[in-house]
Amino acid sequence: xxxxxxxxxxxxxxxxxxxxxxxxxxxxxxxxxxxxxxxxxxxxxxxxxxxxxxxxxxxxxxxxxxxxxxxxxxxxxxxxxxxxxxxxxxxxxxxxxxxxxxxxxxxxxxxxxxxxxxxxxxxxxxxxxxxxxxxxxxxxxxxxxxxxxxxxxxxxxxxxxxxxxxxxxxxxxxxxxxxxxxxxxxxxxxxxxxxxxxxxxxxxxxxxxxxxxxxxxxxxxxxxxxxxxxxxxxxxxxxxxxxxxxxxxxxxxxxxxxxxxxxxxxxxxxxxxxxxxxxxxxxxxxxxxxxxxxxxxxxxxxxxxxxxxxxxxxxxxxxxxxxxxxxxxxxxxxxxxxxxxxxxxxxxxxxxxxxxxxxxxxxxxxxxxxxxxxxxxxxxxxxxxxxxxxxxxxxxxxxxxxxxxxxxxxxxxxxxxxxxxxxxxxxxxxxxxxxxxxxxxxxxxxxxxxxxxxxxxxxxxxxxxxxxxxxxxxxxxxxxxxxxxxxxxxxxxxxxxxxxxxxxxxxxxxxxxxxxxxxxxxxxxxxxxxxxxxxxxxxxxxxxxxxxxxxxxxxxxxxxxxxxxxxxxxxxxxxxxxxxxxxxxxxxxxxxxxxxxxxxxxxxxxxxxxxxxxxxxxxxxxxxxxxxxxxxxxxxxxxxxxxxxxxxxxxxxxxxxxxxxxxxxxxxxxxxxxxxxxxxxxxxxxxxxxxxxxxxxxxxxxxxxxxxxxxxxxxxxxxxxxxxxxxxxxxxxxxxxxxxxxxxxxxxxxxxxxxxxxxxxxxxxxxxxxxxxxxxxxxxx
Numbered sequence: 001x002x003x004x005x006x007x008x009x010x011x012x013x014x015x016x017x018x019x020x021x022x023x024x025x026x027x028x029x030x031x032x033x034x035x036x037x038x039x040x041x042x043x044x045x046x047x048x049x050x051x052x053x054x055x056x057x058x059x060x061x062x063x064x065x066x067x068x069x070x071x072x073x074x075x076x077x078x079x080x081x082x083x084x085x086x087x088x089x090x091x092x093x094x095x096x097x098x099x100x101x102x103x104x105x106x107x108x109x110x111x112x113x114x115x116x117x118x119x120x121x122x123x124x125x126x127x128x129x130x131x132x133x134x135x136x137x138x139x140x141x142x143x144x145x146x147x148x149x150x151x152x153x154x155x156x157x158x159x160x161x162x163x164x165x166x167x168x169x170x171x172x173x174x175x176x177x178x179x180x181x182x183x184x185x186x187x188x189x190x191x192x193x194x195x196x197x198x199x200x201x202x203x204x205x206x207x208x209x210x211x212x213x214x215x216x217x218x219x220x221x222x223x224x225x226x227x228x229x230x231x232x233x234x235x236x237x238x239x240x241x242x243x244x245x246x247x248x249x250x251x252x253x254x255x256x257x258x259x260x261x262x263x264x265x266x267x268x269x270x271x272x273x274x275x276x277x278x279x280x281x282x283x284x285x286x287x288x289x290x291x292x293x294x295x296x297x298x299x300x301x302x303x304x305x306x307x308x309x310x311x312x313x314x315x316x317x318x319x320x321x322x323x324x325x326x327x328x329x330x331x332x333x334x335x336x337x338x339x340x341x342x343x344x345x346x347x348x349x350x351x352x353x354x355x356x357x358x359x360x361x362x363x364x365x366x367x368x369x370x371x372x373x374x375x376x377x378x379x380x381x382x383x384x385x386x387x388x389x390x391x392x393x394x395x396x397x398x399x400x401x402x403x404x405x406x407x408x409x410x411x412x413x414x415x416x417x418x419x420x421x422x423x424x425x426x427x428x429x430x431x432x433x434x435x436x437x438x439x440x441x442x443x444x445x446x447x448x449x450x451x452x453x454x455x456x457x458x459x460x461x462x463x464x465x466x467x468x469x470x471x472x473x474x475x476x477x478x479x480x481x482x483x484x485x486x487x488x489x490x491x492x493x494x495x496x497x498x499x500x501x502x503x504x505x506x507x508x509x510x511x512x513x514x515x516x517x518x519x520x521x522x523x524x525x526x527x528x529x530x531x532x533x534x535x536x537x538x539x540x541x542x543x544x545x546x547x548x549x550x551x552x553x554x555x556x557x558x559x560x561x562x563x564x565x566x567x568x569x570x571x572x573x574x575x576x577x578x579x580x581x582x583x584x585x586x587x588x589x590x591x592x593x594x595x596x597x598x599x600x601x602x603x604x605x606x607x608x609x610x611x612x613x614x615x616x617x618x619x620x621x622x623x624x625x626x627x628x629x630x631x632x633x634x635x636x637x638x639x640x641x642x643x644x645x646x647x648x649x650x651x652x653x654x655x656x657x658x659x660x661x662x663x664x665x666x667x668x669x670x671x672x673x674x675x676x677x678x679x680x681x682x683x684x685x686x687x688x689x690x691x692x693x694x695x696x697x698x699x700x701x702x703x704x705x706x707x708x709x710x711x712x713x714x715x716x717x718x719x720x721x722x723x724x725x726x727x728x729x730x731x732x733x734x735x736x737x738x739x740x741x742x743x744x745x746x747x748x749x750x751x752x753x754x755x756x757x758x759x760x761x762x763x764x765x766x767x768x769x770x771x772x773x774x775x776x777x778x779x780x781x
Contacts, residue, residue, distance in 0.1 A: 083109055095119055095143060102126070102150075112137045118165075121146040128175075130155045139163045146170035148196075153177065161186035168194040172220070176200040181208040188212035198222045198244070211236035222246040222268070229257040237261050246295070247271040252279045259287045270297040270316065277301050285309050296320070297340075304329040314338040318364075325349045331356040340364040351375045365389075373398035381405060387433075388412040396421030404428060411435035411457070420444040428452050435481075436460040443467035447474065459483035459508075465492040471500045478503055484511035491515055498522055504533050508540040510564070516544035524550045536560050540591075543567035547599070554578045564591040569599035570609060574617045581614050 082088040086100040086109065095118025100109055102125035109122070111134070120142055127134065127150045135145075139162045152174040160166070163186055179202060184195075192213055202224040210216070216237055226248040234240070240261045250272040258264065269275065277300065284307075285291065291309055298319035308315070310332055322329075322344040330336070336357050346368040354360065355376055362383040365374070370389040377384070379401045391413040399405070405426045415437040423429055423446050430452050439461040447453055456477055463485045471494070480501065485491060491514045494500065498507075498519055509516045519541075523532050529552070539560050546568040549557075557563060557579065572580060587593040587610065596609040604612060 088114075095141075097121075100125075108134065111135060114138075116141045118142060119144040123148050123150065125150045127151060128153050130159060132156065132159055135159070139166070142166055144168045147174070149173040151175055155183055157182035158185055160184060163187060163190040163192075166190040166192055168192075170194075170196040171200070172196045173199040176202055177204075177225075178202070179205045179209045181206045181211065183209060185212055188214055191215045194218045196220045197224070200224050202226060205233060207232040208235060210234060213237060215239050218242040220244045221248070224248050227251055227274075229253045231256040232260070233257055235260045239263055241290075242266040244268045245272070250275050252276065253283050255282050255284050257283065259284055262287055263290050264288050265290050266293045267291060268293075268295045269299060270295045270318075272299055275299045277303070280305060281307055283307060306332060308333070311335050313359075316340040317344060318342040319344070321345050323347050325353045327352050327355075329353060333357065335359050338362045341368070343367040346370065349374050354378055377402060379403060383407045385409045386413070391415055392417075394418045394422045396424070399423065400425065402426055406452075407431040409433040410437070413437050415439060418442075418446060420446060422446060424448050426451070431455045433457045434461065439463065441465045441467075442470040445469045445472045449473050451476065453477055455479040457481045461485065463491055466494075466497070468494045468500070471497070474501060476503050477501050479506040480504055481508040482512055482515055483508055485515065491518070493518055496522065499526070499532055502531075502533070503535055505535050506538040507533070507536060508538075509544060510540045510542035511544070513545045516541050516546060520546075520549065520553060523556050524552055529556055530559075532556070538562040538564075540564040541568070545569070547571045548573075548575055549579050551575070551578055554582070557582060561589060562591065563589055565596060566592055570596060571600045572598035572604045572607070572609070572612050572617060573601065574619045577614050577617055580609055580612060580617075584610050584612075584614070 083100065083106070085102065085106045086098060088099075089097040096116065097119040098111075098114055098117045099121040100106075101123055102108070104124050104126060106125070108125045108127060111117075111120075114137075117138055118141055120138060121144075123146070127147075130147070130152050135142075138145075139160065142163070143165050145166060145168070148170055149172075152171065153176065155171075155176065157180065160169075166187060167190070169187070169192060176197065177200070179197075184192075193215060195213065195216055195218070198220045199222075202221065203226065205226070207230060210219070210233075214236060217239055219237070219240055219242070222244045223246070226245065227250060229245075229250060229252070231254045234243075234257065237260060241263055243261065243264060243266065246268045247270070250269070251274045253275075258267075280296075280299070280301070286309070288309060289311075291312055293314040294308055294312060295316040296305065297316050301317065301320040301322070303322060304315075304317065304325070312333060313335055315333070315336060315338070318340055319342070322341060323346060325341075325346060325348070327350050330339070330353060334356055337359050339357070339360060339362070342364050343366070346365065349370075353376075354363075354374060355378070357378050358380060360378045360381055362385075363377070363381060364385045366385055366387040366389070368389055370386065370391060372391055373384075373386065373394070375398070377399075381402055382404050383406060384402075385407075387409055388411075391410065392415060394410075394415060394417070396419050399408075399422055403425060406428050407430060408423075409431075411433050412435070415434065416439065418439070423432070425448070427448055427450055429447070432453060432455070435457045436459070439458065441464060442458075443465060444467070451473055453474060454477060456474070456479070459481050460483065463482070491512075493515070498504070499522065507519075509519065523529055526532050537560070539562070542564050543566070546565070548571055570576065570579075583590050583593050583596060590596065594608065594610060598604040598607050598609060598612060601618065
């Protein structure tokens with residue numbers, strides 16, 4: 001009974017919550033999804049593997065057979081031998097393929113039945129020990145062997161002896177912990193080029209383990225547990241070009257650990273957080289004549305390393321504590337083309353810190369708290385990335401001399417003012433990102449008359465005014481994003497704002513109702529609607545409070561290939577019949593057309609637009625309630641209310657139906673019902689609790705009565721001094737000692753006196769009023 005009552009109470013609370021949530025959803029706007037395109041990640045580049053995801057699935061464009069199919073090539077076994085959890089392909093230019101996924105359930109396939117397979121992928125099997133029998137008959141012909149995520153913990157010595165043409169070996173995602181100098185013996189004769197050991201548990205590698213791999217080009221050891229790189233670890237890797245040691249536990253690199261890799265081009269040591277700056281500073285790079293790329297992100301460095309070769313082209317230092325960048329920090333690397341120093345807590349940059357970097361093309365300094373653009377940047381710079389700093393002002397001198405600049409990203413700063421000459425000297429600037437700043441007014445021309453600007457992002461700025469001068473030289477702009485300006489704000493823009501941007505192909509006004517209505521009004525009022533944004537390919541008007549659309553917008557919507565109208569309250573009335581019909585007949589044109597729903601009228605509220613019968617829609621021409629609409633108001637083409645119509649003018653109610661009163665009454669009724677039901681269950685539950693407590697006390701008093709009848713001994717004979725529990729009455733007086741069943745030694749006279757005192761207290765409790773006095777009693781014999 002108590003369980004039923006508690007369930008009823010929970011139900012009433014849920015009913016109250018549902019009523020509140022329904023009311024809030026009806027009267028509050030949805031959130032805004034931002035952006036036409038996701039911003040590409042530019043501040044960090046991880047180790048790039050040369051094989052694609054298609055190779056890992058085993059398709060590779062070959063003629064695929066899943067399980068038993070018609071007939072196989074002569075180089076493959078009979079088709080009936082292809083297990084249901086495998087993919088078998090006929091021989092092509094790359095050879096025959098066998099790809100099996102065990103899903104940690106299916107048995108390891110018998111490979112001897114598959115003949116001459118040149119590409120083999122076996123993943124997600126349970127193979128703790130890799131033995132020669134597991135690869136029987138394949139080592140002589142296999143060119144690619146991929147065994148990822150199989151739980152392999154050990155590899156038998158000399159397992160790969162006999163390989164003649166193996167070029168790629170993938171053992172990633174297993175449980176290998178040790179590599180010996182016999183593990184890869186035999187692979188050298190086949191000319192192995194790619195070896196992937198990432199995602200294992202390798203903590204130790206015997207010197208000389210790679211000595212036989214003279215042709216190896218790429219070695220991936222990321223996500224292991226290496227703690228030290230000894231001098232002879234990479235001995236024999238004379239052709240190695242790519243070495244990935246990311247996400248290990250490396251603390252020490254011996255001075256000549258890398259000296260045996262003369263052709264090394266790409267070195268990744270990122271995320272070795274225990275790496276000692278002193279240890280790295282002793283590493284000898286003088287023999288690495290080909291080194292072009294070095295990633296030392298999150299390695300605990302406190303200064304730019306000075307022992308790399310002067311010919312290096314790309315250095316990544318993200319997540320180190322560099323603090324100060326002096327003139328001497330970078331002058332040793334005049335050939336540097338890419339420099340990444342994101343999240344380095346940089347507090348000071350010397351004015352001439354970048355003067356010597358005459359080849360620098362890309363500079364990342366995101367998330368450093370910089371208060372201004374670094375001075376004296378080299379003229380060769382093509383990309384500048386300063387997101388998430390504290391820059392407030394952009395001046396002409398900050399960008400002086402950057403004639404080759406192509407991309408500037410300044411999102412997430414506090415920019416309020418941009419001087420007119422800031423970007424005037426950048427004829428090749430193509431991308432400018434000013435998202436999430438504090439720009440309110442853009443009145444001056446920022447770009448030169450001849451420019452290459454093609455993408456501009458002004459989203460998340462409190463824009464109030466965008467002047468004609470600002471748009472003067474943006475005729476070549478192709479992508480414009482102005483997402484989530486203040487929803488209630490009226491943005492002052494020219495009447496022909498969008499006509500001044502004839503080359504736009506992508507326009508995102510999501511969450512900016514004022515600009516969305518400006519666009520629709522401009523198109524509707526234009527005598528030649530085909531001349532407004534003639535090249536537009538993608539239009540986003542998400543969450544712009546749009547309800548009705550003028551009929552003369554049909555031609556415009558019909559020529560835009562991709563349109564986003566999500567999170568608007570579309571009115572399913574006859575006036576919108578053309579739009580609803582267009583959505584139903586061309587769902588691919590509208591982003592997630594299946595999720596668009598009607599907001600009015602009431603009988604269609606919540607219905608999906610694609611399921612509404614367009615021919616039966618009602619007209620919205622009804623008498624106007626005096627409280628529903630001001631007599632000198634009307635709605636613009638996008639559904640926004642304006643004040644230009646006189647009282648004598650005919651008015652059409654085109655907004656959301658006036659159902660506020662009905663919703664308020666429904667909400668109050670639900671609230672009252674939930675409160676009454678909750679009160680009822682609380683009263684019943686409290687009565688049940690009182691009855692249960694009285695029954696429990698009666699049971700305790702009965703136990704006490706039976707205990708007091710034992711006149712010969714006030715307490716059980718079996719007691720343990722180490723596990724005694726004191727029980728108290730409601731007046732907090734001690735009345736009993738509970739014990740366990742183990743034997744108890746003879747009591748002292750003082751303890752016997754305590755027992756007699758407790759017995760007298762118990763008798764007093766029972767004789768007076770047991771039910772009103774006792775609170776807890778436990779007797780353990």
